[in-house]
Amino acid sequence: MMVSMKKKITIPAFIFKPVYSEETTTQVYKRQDDIIEIEFPVFDKKEVLKTAESLSLKKRRAHDRNIDDVIEVINQLGALWSNPNYEYRKEALEILPITSGQSKVLCELEISNMLFLLNKKTIENQLFSELGGKQYLEDWIPKGNARIHAQPKGLVFHNLAGNAFLIGVLSLCYGLVTKNVNLLKLPHEEPYVPIKFCESIADIDKKIAKEIAALYWRGSRGDIFDELFSSGNVNCVLAWGGIESIEVIKKKAYHYGINVIDHGPKLSFSIISEDIFQDLNQMQDTAQKIAVDVAIWNQKACLSPRVIYIVEKPRKSAVFQVFKSNNIQINSQSSEFEAENNSIFNKFNQSQNISEFDGFDVATLMQRSIKSLKNEYSELSPLGFAKMLAEGLKNTDKTLPRMHLTQADGLDMAKKREYFFMNYGTNSSATIINPPKNKLDWTVVYLRDLPNMLEIDMCQDRFVIVTRISSVQDLIHSIRKERLQKYLQTISIYGSDDFVKNVAEEFSLLGAYRFPRIGEHNIQHIGMPWDGHYILQDMIKWVYIGYISQEHDESDEEQISLIKLSKSPNNTF
Amino acid sequence: MLIDDFIDKGKTYLYKEDQKEVQKEHFKAVIETTIHQIEKCGLYRQLCKQKNFDPRRDLKSVDDIKNIPYLTSANFKGKTGTPKKFLCVPESDIQVWQSSSGTSGDPSLIGKDPINLKRYVKVLNFGFAEVLNLDHFDWTLYFTPRPQKFYTIEDKIPDPIPSMLYVLILTNQTPMENRFYALKRADEEARKKGKIFDIDSEGTLNFLNSNPSEKGKGWVGGAIPLLYSYFSEMHKKTGQTFECGEDSVVVVGGGWKSFAGEQVSPEKFREVISRSLGIPQKNIRDSYNFSETDCMNPECEYHNKHVLPWEDIIIRDVETLEPVEMGETGLVNVINPIAYSYAGVSILQDDIAKITMEDNCPCGRRGKVIEIIGRAQGAEGKGCGAQLTGETDT
Numbered sequence: 001m002m003v004s005m006k007k008k009i010t011i012p013a014f015i016f017k018p019v020y021s022e023e024t025t026t027q028v029y030k031r032q033d034d035i036i037e038i039e040f041p042v043f044d045k046k047e048v049l050k051t052a053e054s055l056s057l058k059k060r061r062a063h064d065r066n067i068d069d070v071i072e073v074i075n076q077l078g079a080l081w082s083n084p085n086y087e088y089r090k091e092a093l094e095i096l097p098i099t100s101g102q103s104k105v106l107c108e109l110e111i112s113n114m115l116f117l118l119n120k121k122t123i124e125n126q127l128f129s130e131l132g133g134k135q136y137l138e139d140w141i142p143k144g145n146a147r148i149h150a151q152p153k154g155l156v157f158h159n160l161a162g163n164a165f166l167i168g169v170l171s172l173c174y175g176l177v178t179k180n181v182n183l184l185k186l187p188h189e190e191p192y193v194p195i196k197f198c199e200s201i202a203d204i205d206k207k208i209a210k211e212i213a214a215l216y217w218r219g220s221r222g223d224i225f226d227e228l229f230s231s232g233n234v235n236c237v238l239a240w241g242g243i244e245s246i247e248v249i250k251k252k253a254y255h256y257g258i259n260v261i262d263h264g265p266k267l268s269f270s271i272i273s274e275d276i277f278q279d280l281n282q283m284q285d286t287a288q289k290i291a292v293d294v295a296i297w298n299q300k301a302c303l304s305p306r307v308i309y310i311v312e313k314p315r316k317s318a319v320f321q322v323f324k325s326n327n328i329q330i331n332s333q334s335s336e337f338e339a340e341n342n343s344i345f346n347k348f349n350q351s352q353n354i355s356e357f358d359g360f361d362v363a364t365l366m367q368r369s370i371k372s373l374k375n376e377y378s379e380l381s382p383l384g385f386a387k388m389l390a391e392g393l394k395n396t397d398k399t400l401p402r403m404h405l406t407q408a409d410g411l412d413m414a415k416k417r418e419y420f421f422m423n424y425g426t427n428s429s430a431t432i433i434n435p436p437k438n439k440l441d442w443t444v445v446y447l448r449d450l451p452n453m454l455e456i457d458m459c460q461d462r463f464v465i466v467t468r469i470s471s472v473q474d475l476i477h478s479i480r481k482e483r484l485q486k487y488l489q490t491i492s493i494y495g496s497d498d499f500v501k502n503v504a505e506e507f508s509l510l511g512a513y514r515f516p517r518i519g520e521h522n523i524q525h526i527g528m529p530w531d532g533h534y535i536l537q538d539m540i541k542w543v544y545i546g547y548i549s550q551e552h553d554e555s556d557e558e559q560i561s562l563i564k565l566s567k568s569p570n571n572t573f
Numbered sequence: 574m575l576i577d578d579f580i581d582k583g584k585t586y587l588y589k590e591d592q593k594e595v596q597k598e599h600f601k602a603v604i605e606t607t608i609h610q611i612e613k614c615g616l617y618r619q620l621c622k623q624k625n626f627d628p629r630r631d632l633k634s635v636d637d638i639k640n641i642p643y644l645t646s647a648n649f650k651g652k653t654g655t656p657k658k659f660l661c662v663p664e665s666d667i668q669v670w671q672s673s674s675g676t677s678g679d680p681s682l683i684g685k686d687p688i689n690l691k692r693y694v695k696v697l698n699f700g701f702a703e704v705l706n707l708d709h710f711d712w713t714l715y716f717t718p719r720p721q722k723f724y725t726i727e728d729k730i731p732d733p734i735p736s737m738l739y740v741l742i743l744t745n746q747t748p749m750e751n752r753f754y755a756l757k758r759a760d761e762e763a764r765k766k767g768k769i770f771d772i773d774s775e776g777t778l779n780f781l782n783s784n785p786s787e788k789g790k791g792w793v794g795g796a797i798p799l800l801y802s803y804f805s806e807m808h809k810k811t812g813q814t815f816e817c818g819e820d821s822v823v824v825v826g827g828g829w830k831s832f833a834g835e836q837v838s839p840e841k842f843r844e845v846i847s848r849s850l851g852i853p854q855k856n857i858r859d860s861y862n863f864s865e866t867d868c869m870n871p872e873c874e875y876h877n878k879h880v881l882p883w884e885d886i887i888i889r890d891v892e893t894l895e896p897v898e899m900g901e902t903g904l905v906n907v908i909n910p911i912a913y914s915y916a917g918v919s920i921l922q923d924d925i926a927k928i929t930m931e932d933n934c935p936c937g938r939r940g941k942v943i944e945i946i947g948r949a950q951g952a953e954g955k956g957c958g959a960q961l962t963g964e965t966d967t
């Protein structure tokens with residue numbers, strides 16, 4: 001077992017270099033006997049505005065830097081942090097498990113995933129697929145008769161959130177690679193990681209560090225945001241974080257005509273086709289993959305799956321007739337139907353006396369549909385899947401464990417379980433599966449009905465709902481009813497290619513953006529869009545120079561036209 | 574019921590050498606109350622069924638008390654919970670809905686009928702008389718506004734009433750002219766700033782300057798941060814002190830966190846209040862009340878918070894919810910056999926505490942002594958990924 005840790009650290013803010021201030025605030029993280037206190041500076045309006053002002057003066061300098069130099073800095077940053085002996089990394093891996101609630105091995109996994117993005121090759125790939133190549137940031141590149149160029153927006157303001165500790169670093173690196181100067185507002189819950197990466201950057205290149213500021217001021221200080229946006233120094237806002245703070249920032253920024261790229265709260269889940277029930281092994285494998293998706297970030301990232309919707313078409317309630325005819329055989333058109341039902345009736349046969357079957361008398365039993373019987377007595381059912389997912393979470397608890405729960409986390413988990421029991425368990429419309437002795441590490445709830453918004457929101461911190469839908473339309477209807485469209489983000493899908501395409505088509509029209517395969521919630525393909533747009537595109541603006549065409553028609557000269565078609569090999573008349 | 578006899582023997586039990594016997598009697602009362610609640614409350618019955626708990630079968634020895642299924646406070650929240658579903662009597666029998674004062678926007682509501690209320694007032698008065706040195710008092714100065722109405726235990730109250738206010742009204746037997754209140758409705762200016770009440774400085778000073786000790790023994794009460802900020806400010810500004818009498822008592826509650834979130838130290842608090850009011854430090858006491866129960870944990874003259882005979886407290890690990898050893902901290906599970914009209918025999922509170930001693934407080938009172946650490950803390954940042962419904966300000 002690990003030795004408990006008590007640690008108090010003081011970190012600076014980063015304004016072109018590490019900076020301390022008189023006023024500080026402290027974030028305390030407490031998990032059982034592990035306590036970490038992080039003390040960091042708090043700034044007031046004057047300093048924030050002054051910082052933005054000096055950053056703003058460096059926009060040209062950032063623009064003029066060679067893109068290869070920028071890429072090299074990020075590449076070195078990635079290399080430094082990839083080294084297990086790097087001091088900052090070693091300290092971060094001591095601290096992060098306690099601040100984030102995820103074990104060291106999980107933090108290492110998340111860090112190495114991100115570091116893959118901070119690599120020369122990857123960055124160049126990304127620039128190629130998102131912008132057409134790094135040269136566009138460097139020069140005016142011919143396109144037909146014109147030349148186009150990707151100019152940085154100028155000063156990018158990153159309003160960071162505390163849920164996924166590496167997002168701030170990525171956000172900053174994207175700002176750098178597009179040649180912007182960057183202002184980061186630290187989240188109170190997680191100021192540590194962005195500061196450490198800024199310090200690393202300063203160790204690599206003091207000059208580029210002078211184009212970065214990462215500091216904290218109180219979120220309640222609306223006046224600071226107002227004056228920051230009205231100063232004219234901020235050109236682009238990346239808003240990570242919770243709903244309320246994003247709404248406030250949007251309103252304020254729009255007021256001054258500043259574009260806000262909204263990375264607010266998102267809802268992600270999985271949809272599984274009923275094909276899954278054809279193969280027990282496939283079910284187990286899928287459940288295990290989802291368990292890993294749940295464990296990474298402890299479901300605190302926007303892309304973490306929260307609910308697993310399994311398609312299972314309703315079937316006719318044929319039990320009654322079957323029993324009446326005293327013939328334990330189902331006459332059905334579909335052979336598949338027969339096979340599945342037979343497996344249930346085999347269990348009836350085994351139990352000899354039907355009236356003793358799990359305490360239900362025959363009359364009650366008959367009133368119930370095959371569907372619900374299947375749910376309860378067959379593994380090849382959504383409930384069966386929920387149990388497999390529970391097994392998967394149990395396994396994942398060993399390979400990618402969480403850290404100790406905080407007091408509030410533990411209480412929260414207990415309350416959520418109790419909620420589902422009180423509201424659904426009491427009328428048998430939910431089954432709650434948790435570790436032995438009611439340990440609070442994870443929970444799977446099998447729910448007969450679709451969860452509402454409040455219930456979906458409870459799915460955090462290794463808490464998953466498995467539920468049944470009779471068709472994809474069911475789910476679309478429920479999402480509309482709960483007004484969740486605008487939150488949709490990642491939906492992982494299990495099923496045939498046609499099924500996947502159909503679901504992606506329906507749900508992208510509804511609002512979702514990413515449709516990875518099951519088990520790949522946390523994998524972002526390089527060069528693919530994020531939340532409907534290309535993240536690097538958000539931080540640049542496309543500009544062009546028009547040239548007088550060398551060869552032109554006589555007739556063209558006579559009439560005035562406001563449209564000119566570029567001449568390029570790909571773009572002919 | 575057994576618990577009524579038990580309450581009547583409270584004083585004997587509080588000092589009884591053989592606590593094993595007290596525990597045995599207590600256990601019998603707990604069983605009876607548990608059975609009553611399971612029989613009368615459908616939802617609690619279902620919970621017990623799900624946990625496969627049958628009180629007649631599973632409560633064999635005192636140690637089994639920890640197996641009584643607990644309800645969390647969430648069930649009693651007025652908006653998000655279902656307090657009415659946890660009643661054990663018809664709703665029409667409910668005389669008062671007591672609400673928790675807490676800072677949260679969704680206070681708990683506990684419905685009490687005449688039987689429950691009678692017991693409640695009995696154990697409150699017991700705590701005041703036997704532990705807080707308030708067996709009688711001649712005047713009161715509460716740092717609350719004057720109540721609109723002075724309810725008695727017989728009054729049926731239409732709207733939920735904050736517990737603290739209700740307790741201060743019910744237990745106050747002094748003549749009306751000896752009841753003083755330090756708060757008044759805020760004036761126009763202050764109300765614009767969002768204040769509902771304000772300190773009535775003039776009235777309060779008038780009273781304090783009138784040499785209250787001449788009126789006999791008094792009780793100064795209210796919320797800790799309010800008294801603290803008022804008297805420490807006054808000390809800084811004028812250094813003025815008063816004579817409230819050596820016998821008078823300050824009994825406060827509401828937790829030690831100030832409005833700004835800062836912790837007030839108990840020692841500092843006692844020092845400041847004692848100096849200002851001329852009341853000895855040993856008479857300055859805190860009393861903690863768990864919101865969804867009938868229990869109070871009053872401080873003795875050694876400033877130890879006693880668990881009174883009818884109450885039991887089990888501290889549970891925050892990760893497993895299993896009981897922990899004495900001295901370890903965890904979530905508080907209150908066992909409350911007094912609860913009659915609501916299913917509150919076993920409640921898991923949002924508080925973190927530890928049991929610091931058992932049967933050996935130097936004051937001579939037996940039973941457990943509890944130290945309250947605070948509310949459960951450390952809700953992780955719920956940012957981009959998560960919360961679609963509301964968030965905390967950073």
Ligand SMILES: [Zn+2]
Pocket residue numbers: 873874875877879934935936937938
């Ligand atoms: Zn004592």
